[in-house]
Every structure is written in structure tokens, then in C-alpha cells.
Amino acid sequence: MSTPEPEPEDRRRSIGARRSPETEAAILMAAEAIVTEAGIAGFSIEAVAKRARAGKPTIYKWWPNKTALLLDVYHRQKPANVHSDTGSVEEDLLVFLTGIFAHWGDSGAGQIFRYVIAEAQRDATAAAALAEYARERRKQTGTIFARGVERGELADDIDVGLAADMVAGFIWQRLLTERLERDPARLRQVARQMVRGLSAPGT
Amino acid sequence: MSTPEPEPEDRRRSIGARRSPETEAAILMAAEAIVTEAGIAGFSIEAVAKRARAGKPTIYKWWPNKTALLLDVYHRQKPANVHSDTGSVEEDLLVFLTGIFAHWGDSGAGQIFRYVIAEAQRDATAAAALAEYARERRKQTGTIFARGVERGELADDIDVGLAADMVAGFIWQRLLTERLERDPARLRQVARQMVRGLSAPGT
Structure with missing residues (x-):
């Protein structure tokens, strides 16, 4: 069909023009x-x-600029299995960290993302595209922690957005300094140290 | 005096040439x-x-390249008061986070550091300079956590380097997405969420 359709519930809804x-x-x-x-x-x-x-x-x-288009390509290449709902925050995080580092390291995706971050430091439109992307990723990663709060696994006074920022910050910095973590035991330790601080008392 | 002296115990000891x-x-x-x-x-x-x-x-x-020299300038401009030894990991972290975000936001230092990170994504010598710098900063931030372990405030099975990576990742990502945190209550929450996970059982 060639009739323009209403935008699907996706991350570019805010852009006015309807797409074919x-x-x-x-x-x-x-x-x-x-x-x-x-x-x-x-x-x-x-x-x-x-x-x-x-x-x-x-x-x-x-796509207002090259960076926004690159980010879409990058996002589409991300394997779906980095997100899981295992019933445990530590396991969900472990799956996410393992998946994202593997994806960055094994495909060209890590290079694309590094490039986008670098572009965003000197180009305001690239910065806006990255900021929007980071905001949505933060929501997605935040669901891991929100589910933990819901289950009573995490303390209910934690800031889910901050927890998500810490995850994103950790993986970004590792990517930007070329220290992708691939060792399962180290990844487990990261997931554990990130979660322990958020645990509900007595769990 | 113009006689070359032995290198001081500084971060460029590895460079062979002696400096005046x-x-x-x-x-x-x-x-x-x-x-x-x-x-x-x-x-x-x-x-x-x-x-x-x-x-x-x-x-x-x-200085093998412009980035290495910029990093030295950046490092010298950092106020000494971002590092303190208050006897509490949460307080030390709060001082550090507050100080670094204020420094990045109030001076041109944030822009310099963003530029360096961006350069490191496309230039191998800049990447090496940044990697060395990050390694040393990790050691410095790690001392906050190491003192906490020493005092029995933090669990002795934590990975001090990972904890430092999480701090660095958090502040880098905030800088790179232009979300420097200046709100004291939010900064307190960050410090708290970072530390709680590392606390010794029963503290």
C-alpha cells in the first residue's frame, strides 16, 4: 500500500511528516x-x-541529520535478546550487559555508536538525536529496575532513572575507552554490584 | 636551573625524554x-x-599529541577539593560528584573533556592518551572505595575498580548527553545508590 499510514508507536512519532x-x-x-x-x-x-x-x-x-539515521540503523541491528524478563534484576542485567558488549564487539555496531557519541560532542543536531535516543534507552533499561521494585526485590525508594543511567554510563565509558567486558565472571560482578545497592532490606 | 632533573612521580613517567x-x-x-x-x-x-x-x-x-597536552591542561585545572577523605564513602562520593559537575559546568573544562573523548573515538593516539588518563583517574576514584573497605564500611568482596568505573561512567555519560547534575538532593541520591550496593552486611 502506498497510502501514508499513521505513525506506528515508535520513537520518531514526534516528527511531523507522515512516512510511507x-x-x-x-x-x-x-x-x-x-x-x-x-x-x-x-x-x-x-x-x-x-x-x-x-x-x-x-x-x-x-531524519534531520546523518546521525539520526545512523542511530536508527544502529538500533535496528541491536539483537532483541539483550532484553529479557527473567524474574531477577541481577539476571536481567547480566543478560543485558553480556548481550550489549557482545553485540558491540562482534559487529560494527560499537564503532557506529562511538561515532555517534563523538559527533554529538560538536554538532548540536547530532547531540539532540543522541539525547533523544539515550532518553528512550533509559526508559527501556529502567523497566528492568521498575520490575524489580514491583516484585519487592528492590527497595521502593530507588530512583529507577538513576539506576538506568548508571548502567548506560558504565557501558558507554567502557566502549569509549575500548574496554568492552566479555568475561562472564566480571560481568556477573558488575550486575551484582549494580543491584546489591538497590535491594530491598532483608532480601 | 636548566639541568634536566629526574622525572617527578607524575603521570608521564613512561615518556623517555627528560624534561626541563x-x-x-x-x-x-x-x-x-x-x-x-x-x-x-x-x-x-x-x-x-x-x-x-x-x-x-x-x-x-x-606530549605525543594535542590531546595529551589538552588532557594535562584539563587535569591541572581540576580543583583539588573534588577529592576528600571524610570517613564516609557516601560523603566522599557526594563531594566528588558535586565538585566535578560544578567544575565541568562552570568552567570550560567540561567542553575540553568532551572534545578529548570525541577525538579519542577517531584517533588512536588520542585514544591512548585518554585511556591512560582514565586508568589513573580510576585508581584515584578507587581510593574512595578502598578506604571504605579498609574501614569495614564496604564489603570486602567488592571490586574497587568496577565501582570506580561506575562512577566515571555515570559522570561521563551525563557530560556527553549534556545532563550535568547540579541538584544537591539528586546528587545525594546518586551517591547513596552507588554506595548502598557495596555496603558491608549489617552496616
């Missing part, structure tokens, strides 16, 4: 293929437009 | 003045050499 799902998919696939084949150095809105047979203005209508 | 303390001081003062007056955009080894009346090769002998 086919064009969007074509642009994202083209962007993904270019990153995979040519790396970030070969990535440009121009190259994506050419490959997707879309106009540059169309791309810019939906 | 006067030249070193002149270079650092020039670098600091340039950053203050012209910002990072106006900062270059060439500009520093000119202002310090030093040769570029002299600067490069001691």
Missing part, C-alpha cells in the same frame, strides 16, 4: 547496507539516497 | 592561556609553541 512505510524501509535498508559494506567513512545521506532511489529531501524530512 | 621543568611549565601555561582565551577551536600545538617560545619538536617530545 515502503520508502522508510527502503531508506533504512540502504543505510544499513552502506554501513555494512563501506563503514561509517562511506556513509552519507547522499549515498543512502542514491542506493534507496529516494530524494535527499525525503530523507531529511524524516 | 621551566620549559614544561612554560608550555603548560601557554596551553592553558590559549584554551582559556581562544577555546578548543583556537588550540593547536603550533599556537602553544609560539606562545611558549618553545619548538614544536620539544612539545611533541613530551
Whole structure:
């Protein structure tokens, strides 16, 4: 179908222009293929437009800049299995940490994300794209802690957003200083140290 | 005196060439003045050499790249009062978090550090300089936790380096997403959530 549809419940709802799902998919696939084949150095809105047979203005209508498009590609490549609901905050965190470090290390995803963070330090539109992305990731990671509070596993006075920030901060800093953690015992220790402080008294 | 002296116990001991303390001081003062007056955009080894009346090769002998020199300037500008030994890990952390966010927010230091992190994502020599710096900061922050273990305030099975990584990760990510935390109550909550997980049983 080519009729523009209402935006799905996704992270770009705030952008006014309605999208054609086919064009969007074509642009994202083209962007993904270019990153995979040519790396970030070969990535440009121009190259994506050419490959997707879309106009540059169309791309810019939906993605205000290269960084926003890269972040979408990055997000789509993230394996779904980094998020799980095991019934234990420590286990959920362990799954998340293990999955994200593996994904960053084994694919080009870590390089993409490093690039995005670097861009955001000198370009205000890139900074806005990263800030929005970080905000949504914080909500997602926060659900791990919120479920723990709900279950009575975590103290009910913890700040779920802060807990999520600590997780994000830890993994970002490791990525940015090239110290991805892959050792299962160390990852367990990280998850444990992060959770213990949040535990309900007596648990 | 112009006789080269043995390197002081500082963080550049590993660099082979011996320094003349006067030249070193002149270079650092020039670098600091340039950053203050012209910002990072106006900062270059060439500009520093000119202002310090030093040769570029002299600067490069001691600082392998612009990032290493910027990091030294950054480090020297850090107020000493971010580190304290109050007898309580939570208080020490609160002092540190409050001090570092204030310093980043009130001076140009936050911008310098953001720039350094960004540079490190695309330049291997900048990455090496940042990695070395982060390693030393980790040791310094780790002492807060090590003292807590020593006092019996923290559990003796905690990983002091990991705890320091979590602190660094948290502040870095806040800086990189322009969310410096200045609210005393929120800072207290951060310090508390970081420490509680590490507390010795029964404390």
C-alpha cells in the first residue's frame, strides 16, 4: 500500500511528516547496507539516497541529520535478546550487559555508536538525536529496575532513572575507552554490584 | 636551573625524554592561556609553541599529541577539593560528584573533556592518551572505595575498580548527553545508590 499510514508507536512519532512505510524501509535498508559494506567513512545521506532511489529531501524530512539515521540503523541491528524478563534484576542485567558488549564487539555496531557519541560532542543536531535516543534507552533499561521494585526485590525508594543511567554510563565509558567486558565472571560482578545497592532490606 | 632533573612521580613517567621543568611549565601555561582565551577551536600545538617560545619538536617530545597536552591542561585545572577523605564513602562520593559537575559546568573544562573523548573515538593516539588518563583517574576514584573497605564500611568482596568505573561512567555519560547534575538532593541520591550496593552486611 502506498497510502501514508499513521505513525506506528515508535520513537520518531514526534516528527511531523507522515512516512510511507515502503520508502522508510527502503531508506533504512540502504543505510544499513552502506554501513555494512563501506563503514561509517562511506556513509552519507547522499549515498543512502542514491542506493534507496529516494530524494535527499525525503530523507531529511524524516531524519534531520546523518546521525539520526545512523542511530536508527544502529538500533535496528541491536539483537532483541539483550532484553529479557527473567524474574531477577541481577539476571536481567547480566543478560543485558553480556548481550550489549557482545553485540558491540562482534559487529560494527560499537564503532557506529562511538561515532555517534563523538559527533554529538560538536554538532548540536547530532547531540539532540543522541539525547533523544539515550532518553528512550533509559526508559527501556529502567523497566528492568521498575520490575524489580514491583516484585519487592528492590527497595521502593530507588530512583529507577538513576539506576538506568548508571548502567548506560558504565557501558558507554567502557566502549569509549575500548574496554568492552566479555568475561562472564566480571560481568556477573558488575550486575551484582549494580543491584546489591538497590535491594530491598532483608532480601 | 636548566639541568634536566629526574622525572617527578607524575603521570608521564613512561615518556623517555627528560624534561626541563621551566620549559614544561612554560608550555603548560601557554596551553592553558590559549584554551582559556581562544577555546578548543583556537588550540593547536603550533599556537602553544609560539606562545611558549618553545619548538614544536620539544612539545611533541613530551606530549605525543594535542590531546595529551589538552588532557594535562584539563587535569591541572581540576580543583583539588573534588577529592576528600571524610570517613564516609557516601560523603566522599557526594563531594566528588558535586565538585566535578560544578567544575565541568562552570568552567570550560567540561567542553575540553568532551572534545578529548570525541577525538579519542577517531584517533588512536588520542585514544591512548585518554585511556591512560582514565586508568589513573580510576585508581584515584578507587581510593574512595578502598578506604571504605579498609574501614569495614564496604564489603570486602567488592571490586574497587568496577565501582570506580561506575562512577566515571555515570559522570561521563551525563557530560556527553549534556545532563550535568547540579541538584544537591539528586546528587545525594546518586551517591547513596552507588554506595548502598557495596555496603558491608549489617552496616
